[in-house]
Amino acid sequence: MxxxxxVDDSLxxxxxxxxxxxxxxxxxxxxAKNAEEAVSMYKRFRIDLVTMDISMxxxxxxxxxxxxxxxxxxxxxxxxxxxxxxxxxxxAIAVGAVGYILKPITxxxxxxxxxxxVFIKKSE
Amino acid sequence: MTSIDGNILLNKITKKAKIFLxxxxxxxxxxxxxxxxxxxxxxxxxxxxxxxxxxxxxxxVFMSFEEDLLKEISHTFIGxxxxxxxxxxxxxxxxxxxxxxxxxxxxxxxxxNQGKISGIIPPIELCNTTITKLEGITAFSKDLTTKFxxxxxxxxDYKEKxx
Numbered sequence: 001m002x003x004x005x006x007v008d009d010s011l012x013x014x015x016x017x018x019x020x021x022x023x024x025x026x027x028x029x030x031x032a033k034n035a036e037e038a039v040s041m042y043k044r045f046r047i048d049l050v051t052m053d054i055s056m057x058x059x060x061x062x063x064x065x066x067x068x069x070x071x072x073x074x075x076x077x078x079x080x081x082x083x084x085x086x087x088x089x090x091x092a093i094a095v096g097a098v099g100y101i102l103k104p105i106t107x108x109x110x111x112x113x114x115x116x117x118v119f120i121k122k123s124e
Numbered sequence: 125m126t127s128i129d130g131n132i133l134l135n136k137i138t139k140k141a142k143i144f145l146x147x148x149x150x151x152x153x154x155x156x157x158x159x160x161x162x163x164x165x166x167x168x169x170x171x172x173x174x175x176x177x178x179x180x181x182x183x184x185v186f187m188s189f190e191e192d193l194l195k196e197i198s199h200t201f202i203g204x205x206x207x208x209x210x211x212x213x214x215x216x217x218x219x220x221x222x223x224x225x226x227x228x229x230x231x232x233x234x235x236x237n238q239g240k241i242s243g244i245i246p247p248i249e250l251c252n253t254t255i256t257k258l259e260g261i262t263a264f265s266k267d268l269t270t271k272f273x274x275x276x277x278x279x280x281d282y283k284e285k286x287x
Contacts, residue, residue, distance in 0.1 A: 010218045010221060010222055011211070011214050011215055011218040012198060012201045012202060012215055012218040012219045012222055013201075013218070013222060015201070015202040015215070016201050016202050016203065019202060019203050019204075020203075055225075055246070057246050082225055082226060082229030082230075083226075083229040083230050083233045084228075084229045084230075084232055084233040084236040084237070084241075084244075085229070085236075086237065103222075103225075103226055103229070104144070104148045104226050106148060
C-alpha cells in the first residue's frame with residue numbers, strides 16, 4: 001500500500017480524495033493546500049504517490065509538480081483535472097506527471113485504475 | 125462579426141448542470157424556470173459563487189445554491205453527511221466552488237479547445253447578498269428546482285468579440 005500526499009486548494013476535494021484512497025488501503029501522509037506546503041511535506045515524509053490538483057491559485061499544479069520532481073526525479077505524481085484542461089494535462093505530463101484523474105470523481109474504481117497503471121508500469 | 129449571446133451560454137451551462145445533478149449528485153430536478161431579463165438586481169441565495177470566464181468570449185457566471193441543496197451536493201462529494209461543526213462553512217463553500225468548476229469544465233470543453241475561452245478565473249464565494257447590476261448589462265437566468273431547493277444559474281455577457 002502507498003504513502004500518499006494530497007495537494008489541492010479545495011477542502012472538499014482533499015476530503016473526497018482522502019476518503020477514497022483510505023478505502024483503497026493507502027495511507028495519507030499529508031494534505032497540502034498550496035505549492036509551499038506540498039514541497040515541504042514531500043521533503044518531510046517518504047511519499048510514494050502525490051495527487052496534484054492541476055489548477056490552484058498562485059503556483060499551479062504543473063509548477064508545483066516541477067518543484068517536486070526537481071527534488072525527486074522519480075516522484076510519482078497523478079494530476080487531478082477537470083474537463084477542458086487537456087492542454088494543462090499535456091504540460092503536466094511533459095513536466096513528469098505519470099497520469100491523471102478526471103473530475104468529477106464518481107467511484108473508487110476510477111482512482112484505483114489510474115494508480116494501478118502507474119505502479120504496474122513502474123514495476124515492469 | 126460572429127457572437128454568442130448569453131442565452132446560448134446559459135443553455136450550455138444548464139444542460140451540464142442537469143447532468144451534474146442527476147448523474148453525479150443523484151438529485152432529480154423537478155423543473156427549470158427562466159427568469160426574465162431586465163432585473164436591476166441579482167439576488168443571490170444562501171451561498172453563491174462567481175466565476176469570470178475570459179478570452180474571445182468574456183462573461184461572468186453566478187451559481188446560487190439554496191442551503192439544503194448545497195449541503196446535499198457537498199455530502200455527495202465527501203461521501204458522508206458527518207462533518208465536524210468547525211469545518212462545515214469551509215466544506216460547503218468549497219462544495220459550491222467545485223460544483224461550478226465541474227459544470228463549467230463540462231459545459232465549455234469545446235470552446236476551450238477551439239480557443240474561444242482562454243481562462244476561467246477560480247471561483248469567488250458570496251453569501252446572502254444582492255448585487256446591483258451595472259446599467260446596460262444583460263443578465264440571463266435559469267433556476268433548476270429540486271426537492272432540496274433551487275440552483276440558480278446566471279450569466280452576464282459583457283460584450284461581443286470576434287470569434
